[in-house]
Amino acid sequence: MGDSTLKSPPSMVEGKLDMEQLQIKDFTAESSILEQPSTLFPKITGKIGDLVKDYNYTLYKLREETGTDTSPTAQNLDTILKLIGTVKLHGAHADIVIHSDNTMQLQSRNVTGLSREKDLYNIAKSILPLEAEVLDLKKRYRERFMELNPGVEIKEEFSTIIAGEWIGPGIQKGVAISDLPRKYFVILSVSINNAWLPNEPYADIHNEAVGIYNISRGGFYHEELVFNDVKRSREKLHAHTLAVEKECPFAKTFGISGVGEGIVWKAEHPLGSDARFWLKTKGLQHQVTNTEKLKNKPGGTELENAKNFAEAAVTVNRLEQGWAYLEEMGIERDMKGIGAFMKWVIHDVEVEERTEIEEMLINQALLKKTMTAMCKSWYMKRLDQM
Template identity: 30%
Template sequence: MAAMISYPETLQFRQAITDANNYACPSSDGHGKQLPVLNFIGTIKLHGVNAAIGYQKGSGYWCQSRNRVITPNNDHAGFAQHIYPIADEFFIAHVLPDCPTIREHYQYGDRIVIYGEWCGGNIQPNVAISGLPTMFVIFKQKRSRTYWLDPKEWTNIKWHERSIYNIFDFPTYTIEIDFNNPELSQDTLTRITEQVEQQCPVGVHFNRIGIGEGVVWTEWTNTGGNLTFKVKGREHLVTQAKALVSIRVTKLTNIDEFIEYACTENRMRQALDYMREQNVPIEMKTLNIFLRWLGEDICKEEKDTMNASNISAKEVIRVMTKKAEAWFMENITESRKRNNRQRRTGKN
């Protein structure tokens, strides 16, 4: 039976700095704690939709998007339609033979979940991989609900003939981060992100010119893949942060400044993406769903900023609603105009 095992949210660098406290050890002088010095692997962050294939012995396989189990008849962006006909063969011929750890835990009855980005085609616009044939790019694998599998176990899992790739097929990066002095890593993280944004390395692989979204950084040796963070390029940020790589919480002076910072067009477009994933029509009668997701996302992702700025969730919802409702209405109007133009010109 399909059992949804959601992919966790990926943190910002400033939040990873806070989480690094969980891996601190006593300082050499016996006073206080010494934060760790950790080595991270950076992989290209692709702009598509989060998707996964799950397997369990005796229960078969299932597909999922970020928030729900999907099927060919109740799909998201065509992922299940692509995977269902090949899921068994992929696992039997391309996963189990190449990964003894997965094979062992699968035999024990553990759930195996293969996460990746379903991207290309018209899934997301304005990036280098837009317009390429749709592909599933594996970026992480989990057994049960808790344990990430080390990349050494699964970097060979792919099936290019069926448009299944591995994120390690493409360029990767490394950085050592001293969490006692995280500011020393800011310039390197920023430089790498700007390079990826200027020209997506995955696009280069497929001979496509265009921008990339950013980089995801993961530490494996000491944290088992649990300490991870993302750095997006300027065009994909969901806040009006002054720096790509912030090490401290932004403190804002009032609620209007906070809404300008947090309630951005990119974030509102993410709310529309959520509605599409849930098969919710984007129209005025579903405005409440749009506002609810947007408010929850802002209050979750920017909780530390809200606390530092002494701003309550109630204030956020009140002021956000006016801005977001106007944007939502404008988006619907523009969509109708675009659809009317397409009908007049006979385009689909």
């Protein structure tokens, strides 16, 4: 990581972002490219196409700042991104947000203020009593950060975020980590100065004695995303992912054999400090979409295409996520909750499948109408099973 006081944007080398000169500042809230910072953990794309598009757009904006004329849709086919992967755990996401005065705030993916009274999985009940241990983790991360980045100031206006996964019995089904003897908090990523740190240099920071583990326990994966051979890159990532699904490396360290969920890939730093350049790959049992398989199929009518897309995007796994969202938000799962359920599922599809929707020219009005009918039918059947 470089000097955060650098004022100029990163230089270009043969049409690519110069990784050696790219600075953290260019991917923090100070950059004109990004939105205002949020403590909520970012949504990670499951689409290589989205990552490539974000990379190309970022390059376009940086070139625009330097006065170099280019198109935001230009393909930088000579680009090779080095990716570093860690095991994706199927639990309940939870973050520990530590403010400058060392007060702690717990949050889930959707709820910014978990408490003993408002907490579906009793995360707060387990983590809040560990204040001294959590503050020690903050201290160790900051000390390591200063060692690795001499001369870089830690900006107190940005909270330290220890993002993790709450795993163990009673949280999820069908994965090996559900057979752990108790619930654990696993550190996935840490943010300092509103930028996510690389995992490997901080792999030894944890406190297993109190149930706080580091995702590094499951090992690291190294691959490349080659822009001019995305198909081959996807195959390599998929091979690693299927191996994790067959045997979860994280659970295996506890002597437990069984199914894993997938892998989270992050671009090599400093680019990886921005979650837009992360990618999640899931095993077949945990995929929430099959829309990419439609790309090579012959086109039909607008209605037929919208119906086929909806059937590929609104999978049982995605519907179950929407069902779980209602429980997390305290929304009664009855007929009054059907609106919130449909809104969540449809929005999730529109966000995660945006590239495919555009590329396949899917009529969004027809798609939304079809998805609404599918969600209503599934929800009604789910209510009957209660």
